[in-house]
Amino acid sequence: MASPGMLQSGLSRELFENWCTDKRNGVIIAGYCVEGTLAKQILSLPTEVPTMSGQMLPLKCSVDYISFSAHTDYQQTSAFIRELKPSYVVLVHGEQNEMLRLCGALQREYEDDETCRLEIFTPKNCVPVNLRFRGEKVAKILGSLAHSAPKEGQTISGVLVKKNFAYHILTPGELPTYTELATTVVNQVISIPFTGSANLLKFHLALLAGSVETVSQKSDNVQYRVFDAINITWRPQQITVEWQSNPTSDMYADAVQNVILRAAMQGMPPRGLPHLIEPNKEQFRSALEVALQDAFGIDCLEEEIIKPDANHVIVHVDSHVAEVNLCDLSVSCKTNPRLEHILQVMVNRLNHCISAM
Numbered sequence: 268m269a270s271p272g273m274l275q276s277g278l279s280r281e282l283f284e285n286w287c288t289d290k291r292n293g294v295i296i297a298g299y300c301v302e303g304t305l306a307k308q309i310l311s312l313p314t315e316v317p318t319m320s321g322q323m324l325p326l327k328c329s330v331d332y333i334s335f336s337a338h339t340d341y342q343q344t345s346a347f348i349r350e351l352k353p354s355y356v357v358l359v360h361g362e363q364n365e366m367l368r369l370c371g372a373l374q375r376e377y378e379d380d381e382t383c384r385l386e387i388f389t390p391k392n393c394v395p396v397n398l399r400f401r402g403e404k405v406a407k408i409l410g411s412l413a414h415s416a417p418k419e420g421q422t423i424s425g426v427l428v429k430k431n432f433a434y435h436i437l438t439p440g441e442l443p444t445y446t447e448l449a450t451t452v453v454n455q456v457i458s459i460p461f462t463g464s465a466n467l468l469k470f471h472l473a474l475l476a477g478s479v480e481t482v483s484q485k486s487d488n489v490q491y492r493v494f495d496a497i498n499i500t501w502r503p504q505q506i507t508v509e510w511q512s513n514p515t516s517d518m519y520a521d522a523v524q525n526v527i528l529r530a531a532m533q534g535m536p537p538r539g540l541p542h543l544i545e546p547n548k549e550q551f552r553s554a555l556e557v558a559l560q561d562a563f564g565i566d567c568l569e570e571e572i573i574k575p576d577a578n579h580v581i582v583h584v585d586s587h588v589a590e591v592n593l594c595d596l597s598v599s600c601k602t603n604p605r606l607e608h609i610l611q612v613m614v615n616r617l618n619h620c621i622s623a624m
Contacts, residue, residue, distance in 0.1 A: 272297060274305040276319065284318050286328060293329035298336060341372055348373065352383045355398050357390065406434035410441040420601065453512040455520065461506040461531050465489040468501050471530040475522060494519045499527075549575060551621045552593065558617055582610065 269279035283305070286292040300307040309316060309330050315323045338360075339347070348356060356373065358366045366389045377385050388396050412425055425436040428446055435445065442448045461468070465484075469491060472479045476493035483490045489501045496516045500507040506527055510516045552573045559567055559582055569581035573593075580591040589600035589610055596614050600607035 272306065273300050274309075280305070280319060284324060287316065287326055288324055288328075290327040290329075293331065296330070296332045298334070341369060344369065345373065345376060348377070348385070349383070354384065354386060354400075356385055356387045357396055358387065359390070363389075363391075404434055406436050409435050409437045409445050411438055412436060455508075455510050455512050455517075457508050457520075457524065459506045459508065459524065459527050459531070460504065461501070461527060462504060463530055463534060465501045467530055467535055468499070468506065468527070471526045472499065472523070475526045493523065497523050499523065551618060552577075554617055554621060555580070555591070555614065558613060562613065 269282055271277055271279055274280050274283055283294060296306050296310060310332060312330060313326055316326050317323055358370060370387045370389050373387055377383050390396050406427060412423060426439050428435045437445055439450055442450050469479055472491060472493055480492040482492050487503060491499045496510055497519050498509045508520060508523055510520045556573045563584050567582050567584060573580055578593055582589045584606055587600060587603040587606050589598060589606055591598050591614060596618055598607050598611040598614060
């Protein structure tokens with residue numbers, strides 16, 4: 268493709284004069300040609316054509332003609348846009364006022380069309396137009412994340428790795444296997460002076476976390492674990508707190524340190540430590556079953572009763588499905604965030620009530 272289209276001069280004329288003598292070449296004239304131009308002349312297939320210098324060259328290349336018009340009216344432009352549904356439209360080569368009228372008419376036609384969001388430009392000559400296009404990016408799933416077939420609506424969590432314009436998703440632990448990257452873990456350790464007993468420490472930890480796991484117990488060394496992430500080791504005159512650093516564990520560790528410092532200041536109560544009552548899981552499950560059925564109807568549970576060994580409860584409310592995790596008391600509802608919030612508040616309050624009894 269070269270201009271001008273009527274072969275008066277310029278690049279198109281130079282290319283034509285270089286190629287017209289070879290029968291393997293061809294020229295296609297697009298659109299209207301003015302009388303007296305070379306393009307109009309070669310349509311009659313003469314044996315010779317003049318060059319810009321006045322010499323005659325034999326015309327051996329093929330010559331074809333196609334109808335073409337670079338001008339459209341409103342109906343043609345609108346139909347073309349509706350067919351392609353582009354993001355951008357640039358109106359050029361027209362009288363300024365008429366271009367603005369066409370722009371306004373197109374904006375009015377498509378302003379309420381959700382399937383065709385247009386951004387229309389009417390630039391003057393030599394005025395640049397900046398267009399932004401979002402290319403499609405495809406990421407391949409590697410490693411253990413790819414072991415099972417994906418399901419509709421499934422959420423996949425991993426690390427996105429980009430290398431040489433290729434994207435991959437994999438678990439953090441598999442980074443050294445599939446990439447040249449190495450992973451590191453930061454373990455935090457802090458020692459706090461503490462003159463109280465191990466029972467005093469456990470009492471205050473239970474008030475904070477609700478459940479305290481005793482990992483090991485010796486006369487001069489007792490280790491507890493809370494939040495399934497923080498290890499607390501009691502020794503005479505000192506407590507050591509250890510955890511693997513991440514935003515969540517760091518927050519838990521700060522809370523544990525505050526509790527230890529408060530216990531160190533308050534010391535042992537004059538009347539001794541109150542007896543801590545472990546939360547009754549069976550009582551909580553029974554109360555949760557009654558509370559859910561009272562709030563959302565007797566048929567809201569997927570199963571009639573919550574079994575003693577159940578790890579989760581499925582709740583049906585209208586067309587929405589929510590899941591209550593009985594291990595960590597979390598609630599998930601992908602279709603209704605408001606229902607998820609209501610259930611989470613209900614579960615938390617019920618757990619506090621049962622734990623306080």
